[in-house]
Amino acid sequence: MVEPNLELKDIYKSFGTATPAAGLSLSVNKGEFFTLLGPSGSGKSTVLRILAGLEQPDSGDVFINGEKVTHIPPWKRKIGMVFQQYANFPNMNVAENISYGLKGMNLKSTEISARVEELLALVGLEKFEARRVSQLSGGEQQRVAVARALAPNPRLLLLDEPLSALDEKIRREMQTELRNIQTKTETTFVYVTHDQEEAITMSDRVAVLNKGLCIQCDTPKEIFQKPRTKFVASFFRGCNILECKPDIGGKNNLLLAGQSIPLKIKGKKKNGSFFVAIRGEAINILKTQKNRSKSDFVQLSGHLKSITYRGVYSEHQIVLNDGQILSATLSHDQDFNEGQNVTILIQLEDIILLDQD
Ligand code: ADP
DSSP, rough: OEEEEEEEEEEEEEEETEOOOOOOEEETTOOOOEEOOOOOTTHHHHHHHHHSSSSSEEEEEEEETTOOOTSSSSGGGOOOEESOOOOOOOBHHHHHHHHHHHTTSSHHHHHHHHHHHHHHHHOOGGGGGGSSSGOOOHHHHHHHHHHHHTOOOEEEEESTTTTTOOOOOOOHHHHHHHHHHHHTTTOOEEEEESHHHHHHHHHHHEEEEEEEEEEEEEOOOHHSSSSSSSHHHHHHHEEEEEEEEEEESTTEEEETTTEEOOOOOOOSSSOOEEEEEEGGGEEEEEESSOOOTTTTTTEEEEEEEEEEEEESEEEEEEEESSSSSEEEEEEETTTOOOOOOOEEEOOOOGGGEEEOO
């Protein structure tokens, strides 16, 4: 059985009108790379600060390895933290920064040196031990901060938007680097980001937060391909959200742009509007209608509104018969013209019925 390393039980925290935790419960497994993803103001940093002990919840509890730590001060929690601002000591060199957290641990100087060597190798800074941190690039400084936080073997490493200050190329390299470091050390990482791509690239599981609540907690693949709500679906670039109506004639069917499609609306309320999510890359565009008897495909009609070159793909915007707009991501070699009538083909399993929230 997978052991929980960290548990948040019914955490509530408000600051006047803002409620960054509104009865939040989460469980993070030992050795997991767990990400809190959400827009700015959704409560991510406050939750991380509550985990660290830098903020007290109004109610609810935090457990680390089964021990209740809600009212235990930060320095007694055996947790490491990495922030967006590198938080190193600029007047010290790399080795001094890394060994700083080992002081007071009753280690011999040879043991400290060996641990520093090990961490320098882990973060790929072997040749930099005597360099002042102020002489390092942003990415290198963040490696020092990670090594320093990992030096005392924390029970958890909390990372608050640690790559946000880096430029795109270094950020991507550091995403892979951080994931490798986490896998090698088997330390539980709790990572905060507002960047959907970063979250799904690095994590074992992602919790999507909104207004202090967890809207969906799943593997990156599930979150990306099977969003449960409109909020989660709209968070991921390239996801279309379309409105449907119940099909009076067809049991449990929905009407999408005039087509009856068999989706399981059983158990959901039968009136009002429903929404489905369809990823842009799941959409095929055809010039003519196909005679398809198979019920695992849905055919819709519309016309091409625009074709936009976006580098690795072209975005094709289609106006469906009911006026709703669908955006498909296609390779460049497709031979379509703006204004042309088209048929849309989508596999039924790629049409995700969203919860009515
Ligand atoms: P995120 O990290 O997702 O951007 P935060 O946890 O920083 O979200 O903030 C969530 C909400 O709580 C915001 O509306 C923010 O203004 C508010 N907030 C956070 N910390 C404080 C504080 N110390 N005092 C007052 N309001 C705060």
